[in-house]
Amino acid sequence: MGRDQExxxxxxxxxxxxxxxxxxxxxxxxxxxxxxxxxxxxxLEPPKSAFRVGITGPPGAGKSTLISRLIGLWREKxxxxxxxLAVDPSSPFTDGAILGDRIRYHDHALDPKVFIRSLGSRGSxxxxxxxxxxxxxxFDLAGFDVLxxxxxxxGQTELEIMNVADHVSVVLTPEGGDGIQGMKxxxxxxxxxxxxxxxxxxxxxxxxxxxxxxxxxxxxxxxSHPPKVFKLSALTGDGVFxxxxxxxxxxxxxxxxxxxxxxxxxxxxxxxxxMMVEAERKVRQAASQIQTSQDLGRVLRGISS
Ligand SMILES: Nc1nc2c(ncn2[C@@H]2O[C@H](COP(=O)(O)OP(=O)(O)OP(=O)(O)O)[C@@H](O)[C@H]2O)c(=O)[nH]1
Ligand SMILES: [Mg+2]
Numbered sequence: 001m002g003r004d005q006e007x008x009x010x011x012x013x014x015x016x017x018x019x020x021x022x023x024x025x026x027x028x029x030x031x032x033x034x035x036x037x038x039x040x041x042x043x044l045e046p047p048k049s050a051f052r053v054g055i056t057g058p059p060g061a062g063k064s065t066l067i068s069r070l071i072g073l074w075r076e077k078x079x080x081x082x083x084x085l086a087v088d089p090s091s092p093f094t095d096g097a098i099l100g101d102r103i104r105y106h107d108h109a110l111d112p113k114v115f116i117r118s119l120g121s122r123g124s125x126x127x128x129x130x131x132x133x134x135x136x137x138x139f140d141l142a143g144f145d146v147l148x149x150x151x152x153x154x155g156q157t158e159l160e161i162m163n164v165a166d167h168v169s170v171v172l173t174p175e176g177g178d179g180i181q182g183m184k185x186x187x188x189x190x191x192x193x194x195x196x197x198x199x200x201x202x203x204x205x206x207x208x209x210x211x212x213x214x215x216x217x218x219x220x221x222x223x224s225h226p227p228k229v230f231k232l233s234a235l236t237g238d239g240v241f242x243x244x245x246x247x248x249x250x251x252x253x254x255x256x257x258x259x260x261x262x263x264x265x266x267x268x269x270x271x272x273x274x275m276m277v278e279a280e281r282k283v284r285q286a287a288s289q290i291q292t293s294q295d296l297g298r299v300l301r302g303i304s305s
Contacts, residue, residue, distance in 0.1 A: 003032070004039070011042055014142045019115060022142045026117055029134040033281075034274040037134055046140035049258060050083060050147040051251040054165030056190070061171040062197040063150050065234035070148065071108050073244050080145035084116040087132055087151045087161070115144070129160040130277040133270050136164055146251065162190050163269035166257040167250050169193040169243075172211070174203030180210045188214065192250075193228050195243055200233040225256070 001009075007028055013021025029036050037043045055063050067084060074080045108114040119131055132149065139147040151161045162168055170191035172183070175198065194215075196208045208231045215227050228246055232239030250256055260266065290296050 003028075007032075007036065007040065011040060011141065014138060015042070017143065019112065022115060022138060023117075025138050025141075026135050029138060030119070030131050033130070034134065034278055037137060037274075043137045043141060046137065048140055048143050049261060050136075050139045050142075050144035051167070051257065052136060052147045052149060052165045053247060054149045054151065054161045054168040055171060056151045056161060056168065057171035057187070057195075058173075059152050061173050062234045063152070063171045066171055066195060066197060066232075066240065067148050067150055068107060069234050069237055069240045070244055070247075071114055073241060074146060075108070075111060075113065078145075078248070079113075081113045081115075081143065083114075083139045083142070083144045083147040085132060085135055085139070085147060085149050086116070086118040087149065115139075115142075129164065129273045132161070132164055133273050160269070160273065163266055166260065167192055167247060169195055169247070171195045171197050172207070173198045174201065174207035180207075180214050188218065191227065192220075192225065193230065193243065193246055195234075196229060196231045197234050199231045199239060200236050204231050 007025075010021045010025040010028060014025050055067055057063055064086070067086075071082050071084070074082050108116070117135070119135065136147060136149070149161055149165055168191045170187055170193075172187075172194060174196065194211060196204050196211065198204065199208075208229050212229050215221055215229065218227060220227055230239060230243040230246065232243055234240065286299060290299060
């Protein structure tokens, strides 16, 4: 079977709700890169949009544990189809679940309405966000209601994930030591909801109050949708439903997120991420042809002309 034919079959299967087709389509997207989307109008303008929730925060804050709880509630109380794309920059693995997450998400492994995929940053495309940009579209096509995007740490990845997601939540714990001051720069600004996790341990009340006080200085505090802080324990489940209810309120208010998908700002961010990987691939290929100083001179003259 040729690649085009395979792609068309996977697209059709994905649209029919076949999970194996979705898994294969994700692999085709990861390996084939932007050209797969370019050739596929259905991926460019999918009939449905899965509400994308970015869940980010420091390593070990409890992101995966919280996601597992959220999946449970969405399945139980709302019967939604839930996808997870766990982006793990430290992991060399792609194409399947990372071991720790496999254990953490194990409760949902047999649920046909839950689909979990992990993505290492050293995937074949190189660029982390480029793969994510491509793969999220497959979840739209598959008709998922919600797609959770887990990313770790804070840096370029998180800032980029903001453009991919329709709503961003940051998971924090009171255990950082130096409270709000110790938070990495940029973390406050990117989220609309904050989960102060591990509230079963001491310090959560003080931390949550500090966070709320800091957010009062945020210009968004004057808007109709100010950032919100939730104290919870992903381990015991306490407080998770309130957090989920807020995310549900956003998800079901289509005007609050859907039109933003097609904003030039977001389409440009996507174009930028995808063009960057292609450009990098071309640069590497051209550079690998350089054998002599003359070759180098020719290449440099080529780019400066
Ligand atoms: N006490 C307590 N422990 C928790 C809670 N949530 C998560 N943990 C524990 O914290 C550790 C890290 O949890 P994960 O869910 O893997 O955290 P993560 O943010 O996904 O971690 P990375 O993906 O590695 O960055 C695990 O041992 C969890 O059992 C909580 O609410 N309370
Ligand atoms: Mg995790």
